[in-house]
Amino acid sequence: MSTLAEELAVGSAVRPRFHHGLAVGGAMLVLLVAAALVGPRVSPYDPNAHDFEQILQAPSAVHPFGTDNFGRDVLTRVLSGAAIDLRIGVLAAVFPFLFGSILGAAAGYYGQWVDTLVMRSVDVFTAVPFFVLVAAIVAFLGPGEVNIFIAIGVAEWVTYARLVRGEVLRERSLDYVAAGRALGFPRSRILLGHILPNALPPAVIFLTSDVVLTILTTATLGFLGLGVRPPTPEWGMMMSEGREFLSNGWWVATMPGFACLYTGLAFILLGDGVADLLRVKGQ
Amino acid sequence: MRIARLVLALVLTAGLMTLVGVVPEGSKASAQQAKTVIKFGVNRAAENLDPVTQDANPDIWAFTQIYQQLVRVNVKGDGFEPDLAEKWSNSADGRTWTFNLRKNAKFSNGDPVKASDAVWSLKRARDTKGPWKWALEAVEDIQAKDDYTVVISLKEPWAPFLADISLFSNSILPEKVFKGAKDEDFSNKPVGSGPFMLVDWKKGEELVMKANPHYYEKGIPKTAELRIRYIPDDNSRIIALQSGDVDGIDYPPFSRIEELRKDPKLEAQLNPSTQVSHLSLNTREAPLNNVKFRQALAYATDRAAIVKAVCFGHCTPATTFLPMTTPFFNKGSKGYAYDLNKAKQLLKESGITTPVTLKLLYRSNDAVHQPTAVTLKEMWGKLGVNLELEPLDRATATQRYRANQFQVYVTGWTNDIPDPSQLAAYALGFTESESYHSGYKSAEMDALLAKGMREINPEKRRQIYYEIQELALRDSPLIILYYSPYTIAISKKMKGFVQMATGPWLFKGVTIGE
């Protein structure tokens, strides 16, 4: 049975002609990271400085992305937010990736009680709607970046566990594994050296799109009042707070939205490129 | 093969039905109903319609269409009008009040409203351990002298008594219907004597009310059906109004008022209210136990800037802790001006060294609390006070506040009665709420508060409350921010809509034109 991970992983194009996905996506990301590092330093504005003379100004030469309802420069905030959102997106996706993959690999390879334990845990976590679980955990832990990481991590590791376990199960039944065992290779060596390199790619591919999903989840948490603490310039919060001003200040919510789209596109292209690179066996 | 065909067929059918659904029967029917139904969109759903146990505006404002009291507050919020009682008087010693009920009031089930119903309802209000028990604390006994006369004797002369008796929790219910009834029935099956009666209630979705056929005012309500619809998202609620789905909405954000005013089909209202926004300071621990530090914070607060950021100019910077429309509000009081230099001076005198960090607790996802918090952080930063913002969900924030686990808390107040005693006792008298949970305790203030409750002479009372307001400013356990109006937006077709200063809407005179 395929999973959300597989559906997003499989969905990527697997034709050699798409090598440029890796280059374009990678370049976009490099550009983003550079902007995130350099932008706030270069900007003449403090992302949190209020200026009540400049409330909700439309984009102009002085404020290329306009100002928000406190008179803060939106471009500076979007650039400052880039670092925050990349950090949130990557960290909140990487930890469940590591944790889930390890557990999934162990479950798939060692089987028996390890498998039962891991899979029943997976069942418990999938029995609660993803977003409700995240919201409940954040409500419990309180607001803030770290707690959002924890909440998303707790809810998301199951996807990776299921995905990697499936791949490991598939690999395990292949001939080369039996051959290795016959030759006396230790199980751990087979797992680490041979099975994992073939089993992980779909998880890695999903990771690239998971980063975007994580940023979106954080945005939705902001919508419900469970997001990062203000006045942090996080894109999701900016979109959520800015939606009040769609009619008299559309740029406040839309600019971070474009930033999100850009980042999403970068990661999707990157993911497609990685899939292309790693996928050798036709499926 | 067949399965693929089946899927395709299903998909096409769904698509067809969607297109057909663009003009369903429902829309034609609603066009005809436009004149006989009022549709009103609200941002919070009613949960409990029992006057005695509820404690939220959406509940109150909904059941005031259904229930009446002996006496009611007037629209402006500064006096009283007859409701179920046609006239009333009190004895020379001020301890006995007599209410003469009108003879033609009837509940929606046809039963006449009798003094016995009033006695039973008020006794229930007084004896139930609900949030409004305080309103009848001064009452010694309630008697029905005859079928249409209610006599209430007080423990001592009580200045705010008329205000207390007009409180919505003292609504009159039919004893026959509710005596021995289950708790849930009080909420789910209200029966009142007001202009409307409840017909259907889809919880968390819509309240449907129809005209009370036995209501004594002829031709009232002017429109026979009222639907109160829950639309929590601000944007959606405004779009529902702009597209004609509803005839009026409550709480459009301040930022949208100008835009709604410009719309030729709509009318944006800023109704006078008894709302005041303020900060509660936990004076139990350092550095907030230092009065000079608190005064410094008060001077460092640029109320005009907050009004700009939060209310887009539609609020009034506050001076004293009482809402502007409260009787005995001191119009001459200057409050705290914005003076950063004076603030720094006081900070030095206080002995607190900067930078100092304070935690600001507030309810997240609140349209006004968040911008207030962000603005304060910026402002107090100039004084060297670093505010750490702590947005928590409503239930958690309330819990922390009630348990005194906060340093600074953003909150507000709405008067329920047109009298300063309710707020004064709550905000500055330790016994009720530990003074807004600030821990403020002053013997001088307690004495003034007690005097204020008992002084019958209005002029003398005025002086007492002026003193109370000044003392509150000097001791500064609260930092008062601004007075805000209620925001409402209605279609120009909706005529006769009234919102009372205490908050409730009046739909009985509303007509929806063409």
Add this chain to the structure above:
Amino acid sequence: MPLLRYALRRIGQTLPVALLVTVLIFFLIKLIPGDPATAILGERASDAAVRALQQQWGLDRPLPVQYGVYMRNLLTGDLGQSLRYRTPVIDLLPRRATVTLFLVVYSMLLSLLVAVPLAMVAATHRDRWPDQLVRGLIVVPLASPVFWIGILVLILFALTLRWFPASGYGEGFLGHLWHLFLPALTLSSFFTAVLTRNLRSALIDVQTTAYVDFARAKGLDRRTVLLHHVLRAALLPIVTLIGVRLSYTIGGSVVVETVFALPGLGSWMIESIFARDYMVVQTLTLAFALGVMVINLLTDLIYPLFDPRVRMG
């Protein structure tokens, strides 16, 4: 009957899981500070009033005792009371469930309606401009928060064009279809994007198999081949996908239900967590856990119908 045995075995395995989930959620929600009495009575009510309400609702007893009471009631079929609305949960559940299920099924169908032609266009014009256009477009719902899409959809269709109502559930079947179109469209956007990508890739893969070459050799034209043979093979992963997405979508309906003021399960669940309406949270958690179990079971059973090579268990 192997089918029945398999189904029973699966149910036997997952029932304890469902129960464990209710325990976890029970304690998690109770441990969040605040309780329904405080939430309902708010800031101003006296401590005495709050305590009285807490006692009335049994909230002052130790947590394990409260859980015991909950389990005992559950076993007698009593799902508890919504403290917020002072109504039994079972009375409020049917309407809410109907709204969400209607919404979810509607959005799935819309996804299919949009994704299938999009994927076919993209796959048959691979790497040329229609393909690039489709792949560019689907990035938008993949990288935008749902509330965003919802608001834009609202502004365009409900406000500017006035084709659909802005909120509510409507009356009558056609009324529901009309009212739910925009929310279903919003909810379907993410799944449409994912499905399009997946389907496109599957279509491309299958296009080059010998299976198809053989059909083409028989003289069938390209479009017929695509429709009849390729689509059928590609439908297999879609079935399992729908099964998985269904559970994500129900949780994801929270935002759509809030933006469009729909009285559904998703928004009810979140509101109940905020209001600490414990019995509602418990009931919905249990219902959802059982629902996921049923959906997983059904998809696992349907899978072999499409592909007899796959064996169960």
